[in-house]
Amino acid sequence: MIRQTLMVANRLGLHAGAAAKLVRLASRYSSEVVLGREGANQRVDAKSILGVLMLAAGMGTRLVVSVEGEDEAEAAEAIRRLFEDRFGEVP
Amino acid sequence: MAAKPEITFRGHGVSPGVAWGRALKIDSQNRVMLRVEVADPESEVARFLKAVEMSKIQLQELKGRLEEKVGVEHGVILDAHFLILDDRVLREEIVERIRAQRANAEWAVTQATERLIAAYKSLEDEYFRERHSDIEHVAERILLNLSGDSAFGLGRLPEDVILVARDFNPSNFATMDLGRVRGLVLESGGRTSHTAILSRGLRLPAVMGLCDILASVSTGDLLLVNGDGGQVIVHPTHEHLENARRQKEALAAAAEAAGPMETAAATADGMALSLRANTELPHELTAAIACGAEGIGLYRSEFLFFAHPHGFPSMEEQRSVYSTLARAMSPHPVAIRTLDAGTERLGEGGERSTNPSMGLRGIRLSLALRDAFREQVEAIVRAGSDGNIEMLLPMVSTVEEIRQVKDLLAEVRSGLERAGIPAAPVPLGVMIEVPAAVLVLETLAREADFLCVGTNDLIQYVMAADRGNPAVDYLCQPLHPSVLACLGRIAEVSGRMGKPVRICGEISSNPFFAVLLVGMGFRQLSMTPLAIPAIRRALGKVSVAAARRVAERALTLATTGEVYDYLVPEVSCLVPIDLSPYEKEIRPSRHE
Numbered sequence: 224m225i226r227q228t229l230m231v232a233n234r235l236g237l238h239a240g241a242a243a244k245l246v247r248l249a250s251r252y253s254s255e256v257v258l259g260r261e262g263a264n265q266r267v268d269a270k271s272i273l274g275v276l277m278l279a280a281g282m283g284t285r286l287v288v289s290v291e292g293e294d295e296a297e298a299a300e301a302i303r304r305l306f307e308d309r310f311g312e313v314p
Numbered sequence: 315m316a317a318k319p320e321i322t323f324r325g326h327g328v329s330p331g332v333a334w335g336r337a338l339k340i341d342s343q344n345r346v347m348l349r350v351e352v353a354d355p356e357s358e359v360a361r362f363l364k365a366v367e368m369s370k371i372q373l374q375e376l377k378g379r380l381e382e383k384v385g386v387e388h389g390v391i392l393d394a395h396f397l398i399l400d401d402r403v404l405r406e407e408i409v410e411r412i413r414a415q416r417a418n419a420e421w422a423v424t425q426a427t428e429r430l431i432a433a434y435k436s437l438e439d440e441y442f443r444e445r446h447s448d449i450e451h452v453a454e455r456i457l458l459n460l461s462g463d464s465a466f467g468l469g470r471l472p473e474d475v476i477l478v479a480r481d482f483n484p485s486n487f488a489t490m491d492l493g494r495v496r497g498l499v500l501e502s503g504g505r506t507s508h509t510a511i512l513s514r515g516l517r518l519p520a521v522m523g524l525c526d527i528l529a530s531v532s533t534g535d536l537l538l539v540n541g542d543g544g545q546v547i548v549h550p551t552h553e554h555l556e557n558a559r560r561q562k563e564a565l566a567a568a569a570e571a572a573g574p575m576e577t578a579a580a581t582a583d584g585m586a587l588s589l590r591a592n593t594e595l596p597h598e599l600t601a602a603i604a605c606g607a608e609g610i611g612l613y614r615s616e617f618l619f620f621a622h623p624h625g626f627p628s629m630e631e632q633r634s635v636y637s638t639l640a641r642a643m644s645p646h647p648v649a650i651r652t653l654d655a656g657t658e659r660l661g662e663g664g665e666r667s668t669n670p671s672m673g674l675r676g677i678r679l680s681l682a683l684r685d686a687f688r689e690q691v692e693a694i695v696r697a698g699s700d701g702n703i704e705m706l707l708p709m710v711s712t713v714e715e716i717r718q719v720k721d722l723l724a725e726v727r728s729g730l731e732r733a734g735i736p737a738a739p740v741p742l743g744v745m746i747e748v749p750a751a752v753l754v755l756e757t758l759a760r761e762a763d764f765l766c767v768g769t770n771d772l773i774q775y776v777m778a779a780d781r782g783n784p785a786v787d788y789l790c791q792p793l794h795p796s797v798l799a800c801l802g803r804i805a806e807v808s809g810r811m812g813k814p815v816r817i818c819g820e821i822s823s824n825p826f827f828a829v830l831l832v833g834m835g836f837r838q839l840s841m842t843p844l845a846i847p848a849i850r851r852a853l854g855k856v857s858v859a860a861a862r863r864v865a866e867r868a869l870t871l872a873t874t875g876e877v878y879d880y881l882v883p884e885v886s887c888l889v890p891i892d893l894s895p896y897e898k899e900i901r902p903s904r905h906e
Contacts, residue, residue, distance in 0.1 A: 238441060238442075246397055270402060271401050271402060272398055272401050273403060277437075277442075
């Protein structure tokens with residue numbers, strides 16, 4: 224399992240558009256991807272839009288992302304890039 | 315468990331009779347939110363998954379259209395809906411609920427989405443909190459797609475029920491399981507609402523105008539409905555139920571004692587009358603025949619349209635219904651009234667009018683939607699070869715409208731002749747319900763084969779008062795001297811010109827008013843089927859001369875109150891039958 228802490232850096236936060244991108248990306252991999260706010264118990268399935276939106280993660284929120292499965296290395300890397308890319312939000 | 319205390323509600327009894335049974339609450343969209351235990355949960359799962367797939371296809375289409383109109387960036391809104399539909403957590407929860415509780419799909423969808431909606435509503439951030447409405451939209455769409463083939467909608471109920479709702483869309487009558495519905499209980503509505511009229515036609519006990527009853531009733535509660543007294547009892551005692559049972563048996567015995575149907579309707583001095591039925595639903599045809607109706611005086615075709623998933627039934631679908639009616643009533647005539655609706659009833663695409671009753675409706679709408687109208691005209695003409703069919707045009711206000719329809723009729727007929735399809739001649743009738751039509755009646759009568767008075771609308775238009783508006787409904791009085799003057803003129807002109815005329819409003823089912831109509835010279839009355847036996851009996855006791863005397867005197871009076879005070883004792887004297895239950899229907903609501 225790969226665990227990494229990533230920050231929501233885009234201005235709008237993990238809103239519907241960004242969440243949709245994350246869900247679509249995570250769904251491409253067979254690995255399970257689980258998200259949670261740093262320091263909180265709540266865990267959500269990154270392949271569920273309703274789960275991701277439920278985190279209500281605004282700009283600056285730090286999320287713990289756990290990836291587990293055959294393709295976990297590729298999945299974790301792709302997800303990290305999406306966060307760094309600010310979900311493609313135009314600044 | 316101790317019995318729950320009895321609660322009594324009082325409203326308006328709009329359709330007589332006593333009924334009892336389990337309550338079934340339906341929501342604002344008139345959808346059943348009933349939990350049903352299903353025999354085969356896997357087929358419910360399949361039904362749910364199919365509804366999800368249909369929803370996805372619709373969203374894809376919607377997204378394409380939205381992007382075309384307002385740009386790609388707005389399609390993102392629907393993207394989220396798409397992902398919610400595809401959400402595996404939600405989907406698994408719903409499937410799990412269906413399997414574990416052996417519940418119907420509608421119930422499982424509602425329960426699962428309501429839980430999520432509540433969770434979202436508790437979020438602090440406004441943007442994320444607002445996402446609950448996305449879930450609502452998606453749930454709405456899945457439910458809509460489920461209702462199309464639901465095994466447990468209003469169309470197929472698992473047990474006998476009393477329907478409880480705020481409003482009730484009358485088009486539900488066309489599709490609901492009438493064998494299972496015992497009574498109707500509504501928070502809104504009144505005696506003259508379309509739902510009330512239909513309830514009477516179907517002999518379905520109904521009470522309306524019950525404030526806040528929804529809050530006190532749960533699906534499954536035992537209800538006792540008294541449509542005569544306008545009373546609804548929640549959790550009735552054993553004693554009350556026994557009383558109701560006895561009352562119902564006594565009513566049935568009384569109906570039997572009334573004796574068999576006399577042969578033909580006539581006045582006491584032998585003037586032949588023709589009593590016909592107003593119908594719109596297939597069930598009412600049975601009632602019309604059982605009550606001895608000499609034809610269908612008014613078939614409201616719009617229910618074919620309202621009940622149709624796309625709003626416009628095909629020519630073939632319509633023809634098959636009209637032919638069934640024609641064959642069932644043959645040799646008696648069946649008058650098909652063409653689509654009588656406003657744009658507000660035909661989907662979201664319609665114009666929004668601030669004053670829909672004066673807008674694009676009736677024949678005006680049909681002439682504007684000429685292709686759809688042509689289909690209806692063709693269906694009517696072709697059904698004419700299966701029996702005695704008449705065509706009736708609603709809301710005619712000027713002679714050009716009749717001429718345009720005649721041109722269209724000629725086109726349709728010559729088209730059919732060219733195709734070698736038999737087309738029998740179909741008499742063309744005109745509804746007289748707009749004051750303008752009364753004023754130029756001679757002109758209209760020359761163009762039409764017969765006339766038909768729609769008193770419900772005529773009263774509203776003559777008085778310029780909306781019967782649905784409680785502030786002015788006191789003006790909508792059938793006994794108002796202006797209304798009587800219109801009716802008197804219609805009888806006089808049609809008599810002078812030898813043009814057949816009939817009355818097709820609710821009011822002809824009132825014996826007091828029926829005597830007045832016969833006295834004015836009307837010989838054809840069309841009414842809700844179940845009223846026919848009582849009207850036949852009442853009119854059979856009155857001579858034409860006596861009725862004429864009553865009508866002549868009534869036409870000289872100045873106010874509704876004066877007419878009422880004269881008419882009731884006078885007719886009660888002539889007709890040796892207890893007519894007191896009918897007084898309420900014509901009593902002025904603000905007695906001057």
